[in-house]
Amino acid sequence: MDADARALAADFDLERLTPEFYRDPYPTYRALRQYQPVKRLGNGSYFLTRYDDLVTAYKSTTTFSSDKRKEFAPKYSDTPLYQHHTTSLVFNDPPAHTRVRRLIMGALSPRAIAEMEPALIALVDRLLAAIAAKGHCELIGDFASAIPIEVIGNLLDVPHDEREPLRDWSLAILGALEPVLTPEQLARGNQAVTEFLVYLEDLVGRRRAKPGNPERDVLTRLIQGDANGERLTEQELLHNCIFLLNAGHETTTNLIGNGLVALAQHPAEKRRLLQAPGLIRSAVEEILRYESSNQLGNRITTARVDP
DSSP: OHHHHHHHHHHOOTTSOOHHHHHOOHHHHHHHHHHOSEEEOTTSOEEEOOHHHHHHHHHOTTTEEOOOHHHHHHHHOSSHHHHHHHHSGGGOOTTHHHHHHHHHHHHSOHHHHHTTHHHHHHHHHHHHHHHHHHTOOOIIIIIITHHHHHHHHHHTTOOGGGOTTHHHHHHHHHHTTSSSOOHHHHHHHHHHHHHHHHHHHHHHHHHHHSOOOTTTOHHHHHHHOOTTOOOOOHHHHHHHHHHHHHHHHHHHHHHHHHHHHHHHHOHHHHHHHHHOGGGHHHHHHHHHHHSOSOOOOOOEESSOOOO
16 A cells, blocks of 8 residues: 555656546545655646645745746737736735735625525525426536526626526636646637627626616626725726636535535435534535645745745
8 A cells, every 4th residue: 555655646747637536636645745745746846735835835925926927828828818817816916916806805795795695595495496396416517506606696796698608608717727738628718718708898888887786786896996996907807707707606516516425425424414504614614625626726936945
């Protein structure tokens, strides 16, 4: 077993992931932590698996930068994907990151979030009723993916009859973040960004002409800016609306799907949760820790770091 773990660590390459890794990555992570916690990859980057190392990298934003302009230029060249990912909140450093995040979080008020709960409960009830009527379900398509699209669609007040393309656009754009891309993935991602921007330009134009209630409509709030007159630029507005729809969509879909599978695989924990529903908040936190919705992040160093 020790030799197998050493081999897993020695052979790991982020650009040549195996079917076995996709089915169950955790033995590989365990082997890397034990034998090569700072793993030098073939492309010259380092793959970190120890908690303390990761905390250092994520918190030291001046040394470990989220800015992806240098990294994404050769990957995407001058394309819609490059424009999107280098404008998006998640791939920027302070102070730009701080400014955009403050405006977005200011729009997501506790009152707006709380007022979403009745509609969300009704949505889940409808989905469960439809599954019961069919007698079977496809967990992601029939349930998990339907929830975040509705929630974020409601936040931005996207008309219901215009929501159908959102999931496919999201999957194409996020799929283009894989370490290695096929020409088809790159083309789909660029087409998705282009189509998404065309749609959002029209939606923003309609909202400017007829604003919603900024206490509940996040898009109206983002268009209007904060009380100090701070506003997103048009490019920041459009690309961060894509970011909100994509990031909230895929991570939440994965959380729901992973959580339900984990509970099915651990019937004692499922019974415990059913007997004490008040544990749901801590259960969600534990599922996020146990089976993370997002298993890879990266940073580029701005100064010499000793591995």
